[in-house]
Amino acid sequence: MVSAKKAAEILADYRLACESREASLLGRKEVFMGKAKFGIFGDGKELAQIAMAKVFRKGDHRAGYYRDQTFMLAIGEMTLHHYFAQLYAHTDVEADPASAGRLMNGHFATRMLDEKGELKNIAQLKNSSADISPTAAQMPRLVGLAYASKLFRNNQGLHPYTDLSNQGNEIAFGTIGNASTSEGMFFEAINAAGVLQVPMLISVWDDEYGISVPKEYQTTKGSISKILAGFQRNKDGKGYEIITACGWNYEELCSAYEKAEKICREEHVPVLVHVVEMTQPQGHSTSGSHERYKSKERLAWETEFDCIRKMREWIINQNISSADELDDVEKAAKATAKRIKDQSWKRFNEGIQRDQQELVILLEQAVAQYSELKNILDVLNKTINPLRYDAIKAAKAALRFLIGKECNVKDRLIEWVKRTAVENEDRYSSHLHSQSEWSALNVSAIAPIYSDNAMLVDGREVLRACFAEALQRDPRVLAFGEDVGRIGDVNQGFAGLQEKFGELRVTDTGIRECTIVGQGIGLALRGLRPIAEVQYLDYLLYAIQILSDDLANLQYRTKGGQKAPLIVRTRGHRLEGVWHAGSPMGMILHSLRGMFVLVPRNMVQAAGFYNTLLKSDDPALIIECLNGYRLKEKLPDNIGEFTVPLGVPEILKEGNDVTIVTYGSMCRVVMEGVAELEEKGISCEVIDVQTLLPFDRYHIIVESLKKTNRIVFADEDVPGGATAFMMQQVLEVQKGYQYLDSKPLTITGKEHRPAYGSDGDYFSKPNPEEIFDQIYALMRETSPERFPEVY
Ligand SMILES: Cc1ncc(C[n+]2csc(CCOP(=O)(O)OP(=O)(O)O)c2C)c(N)n1
Numbered sequence: 001m002v003s004a005k006k007a008a009e010i011l012a013d014y015r016l017a018c019e020s021r022e023a024s025l026l027g028r029k030e031v032f033m034g035k036a037k038f039g040i041f042g043d044g045k046e047l048a049q050i051a052m053a054k055v056f057r058k059g060d061h062r063a064g065y066y067r068d069q070t071f072m073l074a075i076g077e078m079t080l081h082h083y084f085a086q087l088y089a090h091t092d093v094e095a096d097p098a099s100a101g102r103l104m105n106g107h108f109a110t111r112m113l114d115e116k117g118e119l120k121n122i123a124q125l126k127n128s129s130a131d132i133s134p135t136a137a138q139m140p141r142l143v144g145l146a147y148a149s150k151l152f153r154n155n156q157g158l159h160p161y162t163d164l165s166n167q168g169n170e171i172a173f174g175t176i177g178n179a180s181t182s183e184g185m186f187f188e189a190i191n192a193a194g195v196l197q198v199p200m201l202i203s204v205w206d207d208e209y210g211i212s213v214p215k216e217y218q219t220t221k222g223s224i225s226k227i228l229a230g231f232q233r234n235k236d237g238k239g240y241e242i243i244t245a246c247g248w249n250y251e252e253l254c255s256a257y258e259k260a261e262k263i264c265r266e267e268h269v270p271v272l273v274h275v276v277e278m279t280q281p282q283g284h285s286t287s288g289s290h291e292r293y294k295s296k297e298r299l300a301w302e303t304e305f306d307c308i309r310k311m312r313e314w315i316i317n318q319n320i321s322s323a324d325e326l327d328d329v330e331k332a333a334k335a336t337a338k339r340i341k342d343q344s345w346k347r348f349n350e351g352i353q354r355d356q357q358e359l360v361i362l363l364e365q366a367v368a369q370y371s372e373l374k375n376i377l378d379v380l381n382k383t384i385n386p387l388r389y390d391a392i393k394a395a396k397a398a399l400r401f402l403i404g405k406e407c408n409v410k411d412r413l414i415e416w417v418k419r420t421a422v423e424n425e426d427r428y429s430s431h432l433h434s435q436s437e438w439s440a441l442n443v444s445a446i447a448p449i450y451s452d453n454a455m456l457v458d459g460r461e462v463l464r465a466c467f468a469e470a471l472q473r474d475p476r477v478l479a480f481g482e483d484v485g486r487i488g489d490v491n492q493g494f495a496g497l498q499e500k501f502g503e504l505r506v507t508d509t510g511i512r513e514c515t516i517v518g519q520g521i522g523l524a525l526r527g528l529r530p531i532a533e534v535q536y537l538d539y540l541l542y543a544i545q546i547l548s549d550d551l552a553n554l555q556y557r558t559k560g561g562q563k564a565p566l567i568v569r570t571r572g573h574r575l576e577g578v579w580h581a582g583s584p585m586g587m588i589l590h591s592l593r594g595m596f597v598l599v600p601r602n603m604v605q606a607a608g609f610y611n612t613l614l615k616s617d618d619p620a621l622i623i624e625c626l627n628g629y630r631l632k633e634k635l636p637d638n639i640g641e642f643t644v645p646l647g648v649p650e651i652l653k654e655g656n657d658v659t660i661v662t663y664g665s666m667c668r669v670v671m672e673g674v675a676e677l678e679e680k681g682i683s684c685e686v687i688d689v690q691t692l693l694p695f696d697r698y699h700i701i702v703e704s705l706k707k708t709n710r711i712v713f714a715d716e717d718v719p720g721g722a723t724a725f726m727m728q729q730v731l732e733v734q735k736g737y738q739y740l741d742s743k744p745l746t747i748t749g750k751e752h753r754p755a756y757g758s759d760g761d762y763f764s765k766p767n768p769e770e771i772f773d774q775i776y777a778l779m780r781e782t783s784p785e786r787f788p789e790v791y
């Protein structure tokens with residue numbers, strides 16, 4: 001016999017499971033009634049999540065996926081009101097705290113930031129990092145969330161940060177579907193956490209399918225725990241604890257998670273809980289029905305082994321409660337879910353209707369004057385479940401009709417359109433970047449100071465001095481990546497700093513770019529200040545997906561609920577060979593909106609950017625010049641303090657005939673070509689943009705163009721890459737087109753990657769002679785007499 005207290009807990013769990021199930025069933029219906037666009041639900045996964053929630057404590061973090069509604073309800077970080085609000089895409093933060101209507105349903109997140117954008121006392125909160133849709137993409141971040149506990153426990157310097165951690169006692173809980181474990185990221189993350197020995201508790205919800213594709217196609221031997229058995233820790237070495245439990249067996253699940261928690265939290269050993277025999281009562285999502293691809297036998301098995309049904313049988317068998325009593329619980333759960341659904345739908349519509357009502361009154365007055373507008377009003381009034389855009393379309397249609405006509409409500413209609421545009425901008429487009437006072441855009445310039453006897457040192461030593469100061473100044477700062485620890489990175493920017501600050505601050509990692517970035521995201525979410533290194537720019541491709549899908553849109557997708565001020569450091573542009581000389585800046589600019597992208601031309605500028613970023617809460621990518629580490633630069637006296645502001649280009653050389661806009665390693669190439677042009681009497685103004693995102697915030701470049709009336713954009717990317725972006729910024733955004741006397745010119749690398757060898761580089765990338773030839777030709781076009789033919 002179980003105690004009365006235990007019985008009450010079990011019944012409460014049963015009630016929650018039933019409420020969550022009813023919410024799933026209703027959710028699907030709402031989609032089919034056209035009240036929501038898409039639905040994906042946690043039915044069939046309820047019991048395991050309730051068991052997991054029992055061991056999830058304050059300070060813990062979750063990185064999971066769309067099946068976890070029951071878990072979120074169980075830890076009290078989501079209500080059914082929130083659940084339905086997200087299904088309808090309710091744009092109020094209070095209604096859908098996870099994403100303010102930006103994420104489709106089943107994408108969970110807690111608000112870790114306060115109104116000002118400052119991290120709350122997360123050591124006292126139950127935290128969920130914000131879900132994303134790409135399968136397994138929660139895994140890289142999970143590694144970092146778990147790794148933070150290791151740092152908080154073992155680095156004494158972090159013990160005072162009690163708002164962030166209770167000395168590393170926090171577990172990072174991950175969840176993933178069985179089929180998603182087929183992704184490379186899953187295996188990379190599993191290996192990384194095993195190597196790192198971090199408190200990561202990863203649960204695999206195994207329903208034997210990934211949409212329609214069964215386990216035989218997904219997993220060797222059809223079982224993730226079987227094939228990961230080699231990770232099991234034993235006398236031969238550290239590794240994982242691997243536990244298996246049935247998704248319909250409440251008792252077994254509760255004890256599995258109790259065991260898993262203890263090992264993970266106390267020993268900092270990663271644990272894999274493979275929850276097998278799970279079901280999908282409603283199939284994968286609202287996009288289709290599973291009857292199409294599951295056999296009759298499988299469907300019958302799923303009905304029989306439905307976890308709620310099994311829990312009910314168990315409760316009755318154990319004499320914990322009677323069938324009648326459970327019937328009542330089920331009925332009440334149904335009623336609760338329905339009531340909350342109806343309330344949520346009403347609230348969702350209220351805001352929309354308020355705006356629409358205002359417009360309807362204006363349109364009625366306009367119709368009184370112009371009966372032709374009646375149709376527009378009728379269409380709006382007859383729309384079933386109108387959305388915001390229905391009203392906007394009606395208002396704009398009316399205003400189009402009223403072009404050139406007098407109407408006594410015209411001004412108010414225009415006002416309505418303008419006001420709702422501002423509000424919708426906030427609803428759908430705010431928080432691409434930090435909107436807090438620590439935004440990187442608010443960090444003002446502090447000039448470098450050079451004493452008369454300032455040392456001339458290798459570029460790498462400038463960086464090293466900068467990093468040493470950062471590590472000294474703030475115990476939350478740490479750096480890691482391939483070869484970053486022992487040898488202080490392949491170009492020695494961290495040389496000797498591991499010896500000085502210890503292995504927890506300056507650390508080697510395995511070769512795993514994607515999870516290096518994920519490690520950084522997780523650490524930054526937990527309040528640390530990581531500098532994650534990707535060894536070469538060409539290998540950023542391995543991490544570009546996670547940067548794009550996770551980091552770059554974190555603030556946006558939570559509407560300011562979470563931030564991860566991660567600095568990603570890499571080096572590139574120019575060395576030699578197909579995989580060591582790329583400069584895929586267009587790719588980066590196109591995929592990383594939401595991050596800042598900094599392209600310093602030398603190491604002093606780079607150091608200034610690191611100092612700026614470490615004062616801010618925006619994530620950024622810094623690309624250092626691969627060929628700049630051994631070039632001599634003057635070491636500023638205030639190497640740890642000076643800052644370079646973002647979005648402020650620097651004029652490297654003044655001139656009158658043509659403006660040349662460039663960045664990074666190309667600054668030197670351009671300057672060489674320009675020296676020759678000047679000899680021929682062509683006066684060039686050379687501008688280093690310094691940061692591509694943000695781009696020239698104060699429109700310095702167009703001022704130059706006003707003077708020269710000719711503009712060239714030069715870089716090492718492919719044609720139409722970052723030069724096209726810069727051209728769009730200057731000609732369109734800065735309205736530079738008005739000042740052009742010649743066609744705008746781009747000088748870029750070739751469409752192929754750079755061939756090996758110095759000649760390969762010379763013939764694949766812009767060189768000083770090409771700069772001369774192209775700009776000379778541009779000038780010759782306008783003044784053939786002044787500039788006779790060269791060849
Ligand atoms: C990278 C990527 N590829 C494909 C998809 C489309 N997709 C969404 S869920 C899913 C199946 C996932 O199955 P599983 O991991 O077993 O989770 P389950 O839905 O069964 O719980 C697929 C293929 C996606 N979201 N992301």
Ligand SMILES: [Mg+2]
Nearest residue numbers: 177178209210
């Ligand atoms: Mg599955």
